[in-house]
Amino acid sequence: MRIIGQAIALAMLAAVSVQPARADEGMWLPSLISERIDDMRAKGFRLTAEDIYSINKASMKDAVVLFNGGCTGELISGEGLLLTNHHCGYDAIQTHSSVEHDYLTHGFWAMSRQQELPNKELNVRFLVRMEEVTDRIAAGETKEEIIRKAKSEGRNYRAAVEQMYYGNQQFLFVYEQFDDVRLVAAPPSSIGKFGGDTDNWIWPRHTGDFSLFRIYAGKDNKPAAYSPDNVPYRPKRHFTISTAGVREGDFTMIYGFPGNTQEYILSDAVAYVAERSDPAKIAIRTGRLDIITAAQASDPALRIHYAAKHASIANAWKKWQGEALGIGRLGTVASKRAYEEGFAAWAQDKPEYSRIVADLKAEYARIADAYFAREITRETLDALPARYTAEERAEAVFPQRKATERALCQWLFGQYARRCPVQYQVPEFLDGVAAAGSPEAYAAQIFDALWLQGADTTALHALHSDTKRMLSHIGWMLGTKSLRNLNSARLNELYTTYIKGLREWDTDRAFYPDANLTLRVAYGHVGGYEYADGEYHKPQTTLDGIIAKDNPEIYDYDIPQALRDLYASKAYGRWGTTIDGRKTVPVCFLATNHTTGGNSGSPILNARGELIGLNFDRTWRSTMSDIAFDEAICRNIAVDIRYVLFVIDRIGGADYLFDEMDFSRRK
Numbered sequence: 001m002r003i004i005g006q007a008i009a010l011a012m013l014a015a016v017s018v019q020p021a022r023a024d025e026g027m028w029l030p031s032l033i034s035e036r037i038d039d040m041r042a043k044g045f046r047l048t049a050e051d052i053y054s055i056n057k058a059s060m061k062d063a064v065v066l067f068n069g070g071c072t073g074e075l076i077s078g079e080g081l082l083l084t085n086h087h088c089g090y091d092a093i094q095t096h097s098s099v100e101h102d103y104l105t106h107g108f109w110a111m112s113r114q115q116e117l118p119n120k121e122l123n124v125r126f127l128v129r130m131e132e133v134t135d136r137i138a139a140g141e142t143k144e145e146i147i148r149k150a151k152s153e154g155r156n157y158r159a160a161v162e163q164m165y166y167g168n169q170q171f172l173f174v175y176e177q178f179d180d181v182r183l184v185a186a187p188p189s190s191i192g193k194f195g196g197d198t199d200n201w202i203w204p205r206h207t208g209d210f211s212l213f214r215i216y217a218g219k220d221n222k223p224a225a226y227s228p229d230n231v232p233y234r235p236k237r238h239f240t241i242s243t244a245g246v247r248e249g250d251f252t253m254i255y256g257f258p259g260n261t262q263e264y265i266l267s268d269a270v271a272y273v274a275e276r277s278d279p280a281k282i283a284i285r286t287g288r289l290d291i292i293t294a295a296q297a298s299d300p301a302l303r304i305h306y307a308a309k310h311a312s313i314a315n316a317w318k319k320w321q322g323e324a325l326g327i328g329r330l331g332t333v334a335s336k337r338a339y340e341e342g343f344a345a346w347a348q349d350k351p352e353y354s355r356i357v358a359d360l361k362a363e364y365a366r367i368a369d370a371y372f373a374r375e376i377t378r379e380t381l382d383a384l385p386a387r388y389t390a391e392e393r394a395e396a397v398f399p400q401r402k403a404t405e406r407a408l409c410q411w412l413f414g415q416y417a418r419r420c421p422v423q424y425q426v427p428e429f430l431d432g433v434a435a436a437g438s439p440e441a442y443a444a445q446i447f448d449a450l451w452l453q454g455a456d457t458t459a460l461h462a463l464h465s466d467t468k469r470m471l472s473h474i475g476w477m478l479g480t481k482s483l484r485n486l487n488s489a490r491l492n493e494l495y496t497t498y499i500k501g502l503r504e505w506d507t508d509r510a511f512y513p514d515a516n517l518t519l520r521v522a523y524g525h526v527g528g529y530e531y532a533d534g535e536y537h538k539p540q541t542t543l544d545g546i547i548a549k550d551n552p553e554i555y556d557y558d559i560p561q562a563l564r565d566l567y568a569s570k571a572y573g574r575w576g577t578t579i580d581g582r583k584t585v586p587v588c589f590l591a592t593n594h595t596t597g598g599n600s601g602s603p604i605l606n607a608r609g610e611l612i613g614l615n616f617d618r619t620w621r622s623t624m625s626d627i628a629f630d631e632a633i634c635r636n637i638a639v640d641i642r643y644v645l646f647v648i649d650r651i652g653g654a655d656y657l658f659d660e661m662d663f664s665r666r667k
C-alpha cells in the first residue's frame with residue numbers, strides 16, 4: 001500500500017515537473033544573484049550576494065575581466081597581475097616568439113616589471129555595472145541613446161544593451177576597457193598545452209593551461225593607451241588564493257563570460273543539431289582531419305605547418321561528437337517534445353500562446369534546409385582558401401603542401417555536392433560539376449587554377465562570388481544577424497512569446513538567460529562521475545599522471561626535463577601534498593559547474609570566494625550542456641591553483657611574483 005502510494009506520488013511528481021531545475025545547472029546574472037543566494041548558501045557558500053556583485057562597494061565582479069573579447073581572466077594581486085589560460089594568451093605568446101626566443105616552446109618568465117612584454121592587440125574589460133533597461137526602452141528611449149549616455153560616464157568606457165530571454169528583458173552592460181596589457185609569464189607549451197589535441201576535452205587531464213599578464217594604467221589609475229610611463233593598475237578587488245586544496249563535494253563557484261548556450265530551444269532544433277547538423281559536420285571534418293593527419297605524419301615540416309589548422313578543426317569536431325552523443329543518451333529530443341506538448345495543452349485556451357508551438361515548428365520547417373545549406377557551405381566551399389598569398393608561396397613548405405591541399409579540395413567539393421540540399425547549391429558549382437563529370441574532377445580543375453600562379457582564375461572567381469551570393473541569400477531568408485544558431489528573425493519573435501509563456505506556465509523551473517558573453521555566476525561542487533558502468537572517474541589528477549603520460553617520442557607528451565627531475569627528487573617544497581598515501585603535486589580537478597566556451601580562464605572559487613583553480617575545458621561528453629545540462633555527466637575541468645604556483649616557482653623560477661599575491665591562512 002505504502003509502496004504503491006509512493007509509486008503513484010513519484011509518477012505524479014515526474015508528470016508535473018518534466019524538467020525540474022537541476023541541481024547545479026544555470027548561469028546566473030550577477031546583479032540578480034540575491035535570488036539564488038539561499039540555494040548557494042545551502043550548498044556551502046559562505047558569503048553574501050553583495051560580495052559577488054555590488055555597485056556600492058568593491059565586490060568579486062571587480063576582480064574578473066573579459067579577456068580580449070573571448071575569454072575570462074581574473075586579478076590575483078593589487079598590482080594588476082592577471083591570470084588566464086595559456087590557450088587564451090596563445091596569440092600574444094606566439095606573437096612574441098621567434099626562432100631565437102621561442103616562448104611557445106620554452107616558456108616566458110619576466111623576472112622584473114621591465115621585462116614584461118606589451119601587446120598591440122590585447123584588451124581587458126571590467127564590468128562597471130549592469131542594469132535592466134527594459135522599461136526605459138518600452139518608454140521610448142533607444143538603445144543607441146542608452147549606450148551613448150553610459151559610454152560618456154567614464155574614460156574608455158564601452159557599453160552594450162543585451163537581450164535576455166529572447167528580448168523579454170534588456171540589460172545595459174557598462175565596461176571599463178584597458179588596452180595596455182603586458183605578458184608576464186607563460187609555461188612551455190609542453191606544460192601549458194600538455195596533451196595537445198589528443199587530451200583536449202578529455203578527462204583524466206594534466207594540462208597546466210595558464211598564463212600571466214599585467215594590466216597597466218595611466219598615473220591616475222585610469223585606462224590609457226600603451227606608454228612606457230604607464231603604471232600597474234590597482235584594481236578595486238583581487239582574489240585571495242587558497243592552497244588548502246580541494247576535496248570531492250566542496251562548494252565551487254565560477255565567475256566568467258560564457259559565450260553561447262541554447263537551453264530553451266524546441267525539440268525540433270535539438271533534433272536538428274544532434275541528428276542532422278552535428279553528424280554531417282563531424283563527417284566532413286573527419287575526412288579533413290584524416291587528410292591533414294596523414295600529411296603531418298609523412299613530413300615534419302607539414303606537421304608544424306598544419307598544427308594550428310589541425311587544432312582548430314579538431315576542437316569543434318570533438319565537441320560536436322560529445323554533444324550529439326549526450327543528447328542522444330539523455331533522450332533530450334523526446335523529453336523536450338513532451339515538455340512542449342505539456343505547454344501547448346496549458347496554452348490551448350490562451351490566445352497569446354495557443355499557436356506558439358505550432359508556429360515555431362512551422363518556422364523551423366521553413367528554414368531548416370536553408371540553414372543546413374549554410375552550415376555545409378561554410379564547412380566545405382567556404383573553408384577553402386580563396387587564394388595563396390605571395391608570402392605563403394615563398395615558404396619552403398609550400399610545394400610539399402600541394403598533394404594535401406588538392407586532396408582537401410576534392411574531399412570538400414564531394415561533400416558539398418552530396419550533402420548540401422540541391423536547391424541551395426551554388427549554380428556555378430552545379431554547372432561546373434556537370435561540365436567536368438564529377439565534383440572531384442571539377443575540384444581538380446578549380447584547384448589547378450588556385451595553385452598555379454598565372455593560371456586562368458575566371459572559373460575560380462565565379463565560384464567564389466556565387467558562393468558568397470548564396471550565403472547572403474540565406475542570410476536574407478533568415479533575416480537575423482545571430483546566425484551562430486539555427487535561427488531567424490521570425491523565430492526570435494516567436495521565442496520572445498514562447499519564453500514568456502514558459503515562465504508563466506512552469507513556475508517551478510529556475511530560469512536563467514542563455515549565455516551571451518555577459519558576466520555570469522555558476523555554482524556547483526568538486527565532483528567525479530561514473531564514466532562507464534563500474535568505472536568511476538575521480539575528480540583530481542596529479543603529477544604522477546603526467547609522468548605516466550610522459551613520452552619524449554610524442555610531441556604532445558614530451559614534458560620539460562625539469563619536471564622529470566622534480567618528480568625524481570620529489571623536491572616539491574610547499575606544493576607537495578599526500579594524496580592516497582603518495583607524495584605528489586595536484587594538477588587538475590573536475591567540478592559540476594555549468595560552463596561553456598568563453599569560460600576559459602574563469603576563476604574557480606571556494607565557499608569563501610578564494611581562488612582554488614582556473615577553468616579551461618569540459619569533458620567532451622559534457623558539451624551537451626550548451627543545450628541540456630545532465631547533472632550525472634556534465635563536468636568542467638580546472639587547473640588546480642597549486643599546480644599553477646608550483647610551475648611558476650619550480651619551472652619558471654618566478655616565485656618573486658608570490659610577494660604581490662595574497663594567500664589565505666586557512667588550511
Ligand code: ARG
Pocket residue numbers: 087193196197200201311312315597600616617618
Ligand atoms: N577545448 C578547449 C576550448 O574549447 C581548449 C581548446 C584549446 N586547446 C587545444 N588543445 N586545442 O576552447
Ligand code: GLU
Pocket residue numbers: 071595596597598599600616617618
Ligand atoms: N576551452 C573553452 C574556452 O575556450 C572552454 C571549454 C568549454 O567550452 O567549456 O572557452
